[in-house]
Amino acid sequence: MSGLLLSTKGLSVSFHSPRGSVEALKGADIDVAPGESLAVVGESGSGKTTLLRASLGLVTASAGSVALLGRDLARCESKELVSLRRRCGFIPQDPFGCVPPTLNALDAASEPIRIAGRGSRGEALEKAGGLLSELGLGDPALWKERVRLSLSGGQRQRVSIARALSLDPEFLLADEPASMQDAANRAEVMAILRRRTQKGMGLLMATHDLPLAAAFADRVAVMYKGAVVEAGPSESVVGDPLHPYSRALIAAIPGIGKEIRPPERVEEWPFGGCPYAPRCPARTGRCKEAPPLLPVAPDRDVACWNAREGGR
Amino acid sequence: MIAIRDLSVTYRTAARSVPAVRGVSLDVPRGRVTAVVGESGGGKSSLVYGILRLLPPGTELSGSIDFDGMELTRASEERMREFRWKKAALVTQGAMNSLTPVLTVGYQVAEVLRVRLGMAGDEARERAVELLAMTNLPAGYARKYPHELSGGEKQRAVISMAVACSPEFLVADEPTSALDVITQAEVIATLVRMVREKGMGLLLVTHDLPLAFSVSDEMAVMHEGRLVERGTPARIATYPSHDHTRTLLSAFGLTARTGP
Numbered sequence: 001m002s003g004l005l006l007s008t009k010g011l012s013v014s015f016h017s018p019r020g021s022v023e024a025l026k027g028a029d030i031d032v033a034p035g036e037s038l039a040v041v042g043e044s045g046s047g048k049t050t051l052l053r054a055s056l057g058l059v060t061a062s063a064g065s066v067a068l069l070g071r072d073l074a075r076c077e078s079k080e081l082v083s084l085r086r087r088c089g090f091i092p093q094d095p096f097g098c099v100p101p102t103l104n105a106l107d108a109a110s111e112p113i114r115i116a117g118r119g120s121r122g123e124a125l126e127k128a129g130g131l132l133s134e135l136g137l138g139d140p141a142l143w144k145e146r147v148r149l150s151l152s153g154g155q156r157q158r159v160s161i162a163r164a165l166s167l168d169p170e171f172l173l174a175d176e177p178a179s180m181q182d183a184a185n186r187a188e189v190m191a192i193l194r195r196r197t198q199k200g201m202g203l204l205m206a207t208h209d210l211p212l213a214a215a216f217a218d219r220v221a222v223m224y225k226g227a228v229v230e231a232g233p234s235e236s237v238v239g240d241p242l243h244p245y246s247r248a249l250i251a252a253i254p255g256i257g258k259e260i261r262p263p264e265r266v267e268e269w270p271f272g273g274c275p276y277a278p279r280c281p282a283r284t285g286r287c288k289e290a291p292p293l294l295p296v297a298p299d300r301d302v303a304c305w306n307a308r309e310g311g312r
Numbered sequence: 313m314i315a316i317r318d319l320s321v322t323y324r325t326a327a328r329s330v331p332a333v334r335g336v337s338l339d340v341p342r343g344r345v346t347a348v349v350g351e352s353g354g355g356k357s358s359l360v361y362g363i364l365r366l367l368p369p370g371t372e373l374s375g376s377i378d379f380d381g382m383e384l385t386r387a388s389e390e391r392m393r394e395f396r397w398k399k400a401a402l403v404t405q406g407a408m409n410s411l412t413p414v415l416t417v418g419y420q421v422a423e424v425l426r427v428r429l430g431m432a433g434d435e436a437r438e439r440a441v442e443l444l445a446m447t448n449l450p451a452g453y454a455r456k457y458p459h460e461l462s463g464g465e466k467q468r469a470v471i472s473m474a475v476a477c478s479p480e481f482l483v484a485d486e487p488t489s490a491l492d493v494i495t496q497a498e499v500i501a502t503l504v505r506m507v508r509e510k511g512m513g514l515l516l517v518t519h520d521l522p523l524a525f526s527v528s529d530e531m532a533v534m535h536e537g538r539l540v541e542r543g544t545p546a547r548i549a550t551y552p553s554h555d556h557t558r559t560l561l562s563a564f565g566l567t568a569r570t571g572p
Contacts, residue, residue: 182563186563254527
């Protein structure tokens with residue numbers, strides 16, 4: 001309807017075990033448009049990976065909705081789900097778990113093309129070889145090496161990226177896509193993804209690396225305990241963070257001539273309400289009620305009572 | 313001061329020898345943060361394990377490491393055991409996973425005091441609580457088990473153990489690489505406080521250039537086993553003299569960003 005690649009509304013996901021349930025996502029609202037890159041940023045356990053997986057229907061929503069490429073996932077038959085997913089690329093977090101270890105690098109990179117039945121074996125290999133070269137794995141001797149025996153973590157991750165790009169996705173979901181790259185390769189990998197978004201691909205990237213997100217994504221959504229607490233254009237979120245958690249994240253980032261500051265310690269907070277209140281130095285009595293994510297300025301959404309009052 | 317001169321570390325196997333550190337000279341003074349930065353494989357960790365003589369058997373260590381007149385490269389194993397913990401303590405990236413899951417955190421800190429300093433049980437237990445408090449872990453934490461602590465709390469508990477014998481130096485090898493930025497800030501603030509308040513020397517080894525720029529008084533850049541550049545963070549940020557330093561800086565987006 002809206003031409004969005006992804007639109008989640010109030011998306012919640014719970015995981016159950018004999019020892020209790022965990023709500024990994026609590027009412028997340030996320031939109032990604034064609035050609036746009038959105039980075040979801042947050043610490044471990046904030047729900048980034050679950051958001052990506054739920055967006056592809058790999059885990060089921062316990063509440064809320066996911067519209068992927070304009071289709072409501074709750075109403076999709078499994079056949080339609082498969083065809084929707086084929087239009088998307090997915091880079092999982094762990095390249096050791098997602099790249100077939102017994103294949104050689106070239107077969108691993110071309111496997112999705114062959115499974116989807118797009119083109120001959122020769123065409124698939126040629127395309128995969130081109131992608132591997134673009135990703136800095138251009139040595140044909142390396143292509144014939146088995147993934148398990150000869151590829152480092154960083155190289156496997158680049159094979160995983162080649163797989164995700166091999167079907168020219170309209171929408172790419174990337175979970176820490178550069179986590180195993182050193183600083184120089186990280187910039188290369190991000191530049192490759194950016195070339196795709198400039199041609200119209202949408203990108204949803206999960207990362208705990210806020211400087212990386214700010215440098216490469218158009219928009220940033222800061223997540224905390226399963227909810228989006230702040231969203232907006234990267235430059236404004238990083239330059240003028242409005243949520244106290246975003247401010248703490250930015251104060252903790254090291255840099256030249258920048259002293260890193262750990263968050264202030266606060267007394268216990270037994271009241272529930274805002275998920276960040278137990279760590280928030282700026283909380284007030286009103287925070288006993290959880291604040292919703294609402295616009296405080298054009299294109300700036302914040303889930304904090306104080307930011308809203310200050311923003312007006 | 314730990315004065316390192318022309319230090320080389322060469323790993324040997326039956327088939328070949330791999331030089332990891334090649335002729336590095338570096339002073340690590342007390343009361344200051346000295347950061348060693350570089351890519352993985354650049355020799356940073358080998359330098360650290362060379363200083364503490366924790367290299368695998370058969371590894372060749374040459375050059376000199378002078379610690380207050382003691383030559384560490386030739387010191388007996390017994391004297392090295394005294395040097396580690398009491399003079400220079402090590403905090404590693406995976407240190408938080410080195411805690412025993414079946415004993416309380418307080419017991420493990422007290423154990424260091426009993427074994428290394430011969431302290432009596434009660435006194436060691438009390439002192440353990442003080443040491444945990446120094447790293448901002450409140451009194452109740454002594455009775456907790458490692459699984460009840462977050463990653464950052466465990467790393468801070470390990471720092472409590474490292475400073476238990478009041479060492480003059482802390483050697484930290486990627487102490488925060490497994491942590492998110494907020495937790496990293498808490499752990500780094502703890503380490504820096506040890507330097508500022510207790511006058512310890514901190515040798516911080518990290519691949520995280522921005523982190524080194526934030527906390528160090530002096531930086532050393534390693535590349536392919538050699539120390540290619542040394543200076544204050546301000547000088548290195550403004551006038552990097554070695555190509556590899558410039559490469560590292562631009563890789564971290566720390567110079568004018570080129571292209572989109």
